[in-house]
Amino acid sequence: MPEPATVGYGSSVVLVADDNEVAQRLCRRVLEKAGYMVLIAGDGQQAVDIALAENPNLILMDVAMPTMDGLEAMRQIKAARPEMRVVIASAHSMASDRERFLAAGADDVLSKPFRLGDLVAVVARLTAKPSA
Amino acid sequence: MPSRTRGLVHRATPYAGLAAVLAVALATGAPGLLVFPLFLILVLSVALFDDRAQLVAIGSAAALAILVLAITQLGQMYNLATAVFEVAVLGIVAGSVHEVVRHAREAEATSEKKAEDLESVDERLRMTLEAxxxxxxxxxxxxxxxxxxxxxxxxxxxxxxxxxxxxxxxxxxxxxxxxxxxxxxxxxxxxxxxxxxxxxxxxxxxxxxxxxxxxxxxxxxxxxxxxxxxxxxxISARKRLDAMRDAVVGVRQVIVSASSWEQAAPTLLRSLCAHLDWDLAQYWSADGERRSLSLQTSSHKEGSNLDLDDPVRNLSIQVGGGLVGRVWQSGVAAYLDDLAANDYEQAGAERRAGLRATVAFPVIGGGSTIGVIELLAREVRHTESDLLSMLSTIGVEIGQFIQRAATAQALSRSEADHRAIYERSPIGIARVSGDGELLEGNPALLQMLEHDMETMRSQAWPDLLRAYDQAAGRARLAPLLAGITDQRGVQIRAATGGGRWLWLQLTATSIPDMSGRPEHMLVMVEDVTTVREAQDRLAEALDAQRGAFATLEKLDRTKTEFLSIVSHEFRTALTGIQGFSELIRDGGLETDEVRAYGGYIFNDADRVNRLIGDMLDLDRMESGRMSIRLADVDINEVMSDVMARASSSSTVIAEFKADLDPRLPIVTGDRDRLVQVVTNLVNNAVKYSPDGGTVTLSTRADGGFALVSVTDTGLGIPTDEIEHVFERFRRVRSGAAQSIPGTGLGLTIVKQIVEMHGGKIWVESAVGHGSAFHFTVPLAAEHATPLQRRHA
The missing domain is CATH 3.30.450.20 (PAS domain)
Structure with missing residues (x-):
């Protein structure tokens, strides 16, 4: 269920895939404030659908989600759109998890809980145009 | 002949003088008294020479001359009587002078002779002394x-x-x-x-x-x-011979009293050192393949303080290397007078220890050089050939002794070994004839089977052989007699004379006679009862251990999973808490926003609190530190209460249905804990019904218990997971259920609480149809019928 951006001037679109409502709200609040257009997905399947339909510049993907987990969603998205950037934002933070996510194809990994500045920075870095 | 002429002159002179005096006296008519002294002088001068004949001749001539003068001058105052007197005086004087002279001469000659004699004695003495x-x-x-x-x-x-x-x-x-x-x-x-x-x-x-x-x-x-x-x-030569003789005697003494070379060697070498006055003696022994010599024994003279503990010392010598190696190679004794003056490459340590001279001789046994004995001394010395031949003789004697001793030792050792093996072996050994008869059995065999030799031979042994053949599954003894050695052995069950049952391992070996034909057999009989039993016990223990290990492994795995789940839950909750509090801290928010964010923060903080509470509860229960306060509880009221609260939550989309038995008696329990149990089951039902559905809460009496059920129409639990749902940290992970959050502790806590009440809990479920959790709580005592009590 895509939601329209409340701030219209952002040039980059970020898809936030998270089943936790609090996390959804937090990310939307912070990224919109930073000038991005934010789409929200509540589970993995939604994330795949929206990503393929909307072609967001970046996907912020939780892992533990109902119906389809974030890693499977990422796999399907990358299979269809290899160039699409995916940042895994997970509360799984065992030492091996980060490696596991990067190996699965994540462009970066953001551990929950995160500093808001870190969230903005990783999104800014991966949405920046090569020419910029 | 000038000497004869001189003799004639010498002899003639007195006569000429006499004639001259007479002629002058006659011519001048000089008185006789005047002439007489002249004659006297003449005679005396002759008398001084030791020539009696000339003296008598001169004397007579002088007397004649005096008489002639007296006759020719008669009538003068000179007369014959005077002349006679003069002649007499002349004679007396001449005689006595001659005598004196002769005497003097004689005395002189004697003393001269004596001197000469003395001189020659002295010379002889000196020459004697010198020579x-x-x-x-x-x-x-x-x-x-x-x-x-x-x-x-x-x-x-x-x-x-x-x-x-x-x-x-x-x-x-x-x-x-x-x-x-x-x-x-x-x-x-x-x-x-x-x-x-x-x-x-x-x-x-x-x-x-x-x-x-x-x-x-x-x-x-x-x-x-x-x-x-x-x-x-x-007397050094004599001493040397004595020493050499003593040395040979010493060597022989050592040899006859010793039983082995190892025992004899130190004493023998010390004896050689002492008798022949060498400071150090070393025995170099050839290795089995005669490729190198190694230092076997080293002894030094008593009181000789030698330090040869040089780590770089060459303790192994190759053929031809150094003096010792050369002696070994040639089999001939050799020596070096001065190590310092020779390039003796093997003797660095010896040189440093101050040893100068060395002699080495071969020890020859069985026709070849089996070792070399080397003697070393601190001072340079010359080694005589007789010493070398003596040492060579000794070398042969020692060699013969070594061979003799080694042979004797080997013989006695192998004999003793065999006997000891047979007598003292813990393994039973039986010697069996070609037709299977027991010829001999060692003590261990008889003891093991608790038989004396007689019953052993007549009863026990034939039984044993039958059992062997049966176990070995082959014709009796035939393969053994054909010369086959059964290396693996056969295990049989056998009873002892005392009635105990043993596991015996029999290993048979056939012993051929001189012609190679199997003559008899040796059968080794081992009691392996304890081994067999230990093996059985070990197998059991291994099984148990494998089980324990699997449990441990599972525990470890669940613990890791638990940590992963708990940390995930905490971090998820903290994401909202941290993020929104950071927003509030940074300011610039509307009042509504702040309130909303405060609500998120509160909810997540509450969730964290519950998680911690669950963990602590479980820990307290499992460690027995939680007690329940029993009181009368209306379970229907508990169910209604929980349902009311659950259905009031805005997030729950499921429908609730109550099917409560109004006649259900009061139960005995801890109300708060029972609320916790029901709440947990209801929450699970809601949680695992993501697409909504119906959650039914029901109660009824069952025997002395109240049976409570929470049924949902949700995801259900896969069959293979049903038996695990009450285990700690165990959560349904398959399909849609995998991302449903939870600590994995809820049902574990529920089960603990139910059991603390004396009840039971179980689940019925089918994937896609939902789950039904049932638990029982005992009814309060006054409401329990006799039948119900029996049920309890």
């Missing part, structure tokens, strides 16, 4: 040398001049000096006249030469000072 094969000399009472002959100088190894500035004591070895000094004192005081002993003289090169020393007091008439004649004989 003597023994050393001779004289010393003063204080030992100062006064005279020495060359031989003595040679014995003492010093020059004669040098000796004359020294004393006998100076050249005597220190050990003997005191005795020689004492002897000199006694000789000087004339307490003894002769002293003899064998002593050592110290040579300037440091060698000590053995001498037979004899001293005798002699007197010197001139000075009256006591003199001592010193006679020294070099």
């Amino acid at each position: 003597a094969t023994i050393g001779l000399g004289t010393v003063a009472a204080d030992g100062r040398w006064l005279q020495v002959n060359d031989k003595l100088a040679a014995i003492l190894g010093r020059g004669s001049d040098e000796l004359l500035r020294m004393s006998l004591l100076d050249v005597t070895a220190e050990a003997d000096r005191r005795a020689v000094d004492d002897a000199l004192g006694q000789l000087g005081r004339r307490e003894i006249v002769r002293w003899e002993s064998e002593v050592h003289q110290a040579r300037p090169d440091g060698r000590r030469s053995p001498v037979a020393l004899a001293m005798a007091a002699i007197s010197d008439q001139g000075a009256g000072q006591p003199l001592v004649l010193v006679q020294e004989t070099d």
Whole structure:
């Protein structure tokens, strides 16, 4: 269920895939404030659908989600759109998890809980145009 | 012949003088008294020579001349009587002078002769002294040398001049000096006249030469000072022969009294050192393949303080290497007078230890060189050929001994070994004839089977063989008699004479006779009962251990999973708490926003709190630190209460249905805990019904218990997970259920609480149809019927 951006001037679109409502709200609040257009997905399947339909510049993907987990969603998205950037934002933070996510194809990994500045920075870095 | 002419002149002169005096007297008519002294002088001069015949002739001529003068001058105052008187005087004087002269001559000749004699004696003595094969000399009472002959100088190894500035004591070895000094004192005081002993003289090169020393007091008439004649004989050759003889005797003594070379070697080498005066003796033994020699035994002379513990010392010698290697190779004794002067490459340590001379000889046994004995000395010395031949002889004797001893030892050892194996072996050994009869059984066999030899032979052994054949599954003994050795052995069950059952392992070996035909068999009988039992126990223990290990492994795995789940839950909750509090902190928010964010923060904080509470509860329950406060509880009221709260939550989309038995009696329980149980089950039902559905809460009485059920129409639990749902940290992970959050502790806590009440909990479920959780709580006592009590 895509939601329209409340701030219209952002040039980059970020898809936030998270089943936790609090996390959804937090990310939307912070990224919109930073000038991005934010789409929200509540589970993995939604994330795949929206990503393929909307072609967001970046996907912020939780892992533990109902119906389809974030890693499977990422796999399907990358299979269809290899160039699409995916940042895994997970509360799984065992030492091996980060490696596991990067190996699965994540462009970066953001551990929950995160500093808001870190969230903005990783999104800014991966949405920046090569020419910029 | 001038000498004869001189003799004639000599003889003629008195006569000419006489004739002249007579002629002058006759011519001048000089009185006889005047002429007489002239005659007298003439006669006397002749008389002075020891020539009696001429004296008589001259005397007679002088007497005739006097008479002639007297006759020719008769009538003058000179007469015949006077002439006769003169002749008489002349004769007397001439005779006595002649006598005196003769006497003097004789005396002179005697003394001359004596002098000559003395001189020749002295010369002979000197020559004797010089030529003597023994050393001779004289010393003063204080030992100062006064005279020495060359031989003595040679014995003492010093020059004669040098000796004359020294004393006998100076050249005597220190050990003997005191005795020689004492002897000199006694000789000087004339307490003894002769002293003899064998002593050592110290040579300037440091060698000590053995001498037979004899001293005798002699007197010197001139000075009256006591003199001592010193006679020294070099007895080193004799000593050497004695030493060599003693050495051979010593070696033989050691050999006859020793039973092995190892035992004999140190003593033998020490004996060689002592008798032949070497500082060190080493035995180099050839290895089995005769490729190298290694130092086997090393002994040094008693009191000889040698330190050869040089780590780089070459303790292995190759064929032809160094003196020892050369002797080994050639089988011929050899020597080096001075290690320092020879390039003796193997002897670095020996040189450093101050050893100079060495001699090595082969130890020959069985026709080949089996080792080399090397003798070493601190001082340079010359090794004589007789020593070499003596050592070679010894080498052969030692070699024969070594071979003899080794053979004897090996024989006695193998015999003793075999006997000991048979007698003392913990393994039963049976010697069996070709047709299977027991010929001999060792003590262990009889003891093991608790039989005496007789019953063993007649009963137990045939039984044993039958069991063997059965177990081995082959015709009796035939393969064994054909010469096959059964290496693996066969295990059989056998009863002992005392009725115990044993597991025996039988291993048979056939022993061929001289022609190689199997003559009899040896059968080893081992009691492996404990091994078999231990194996069985071990297998059991291994199984148990495998189980325990699996449990441990599972525990470890669930613990890791638990940590992962718990941390995930905490971090998820903290994401909202941290993020929104950061937003609030940074300011610039509307009041509504702040309130909303505060609500998120509160909810997540509450969730964290619950998680912590669950963990602590479980810990307290499991460690037995949680108690329940039992009271009368209306379980229906609990169910209604929980349902009301659950359905009021805005997030829950499921429908609730209550099917409560209104006649259900009061139960005995802890209300708060029962609320916790029901709440948990209801929450699960909601949680695992993501697409909504119906959650039914029901109660009814069942025997002495209240049966409580929470049923949902949700995801259901896969069959293989059903038995695990009450385990700690265990959550349904398959399909849609995998991302449903939870601690994995809820049901574990529920089960604990139910069981603390004395009830039971179980689940029925099917994937896609939902789950039904049931638990029982005992009814309060006054409501329980007898039947119900029996159920309890």
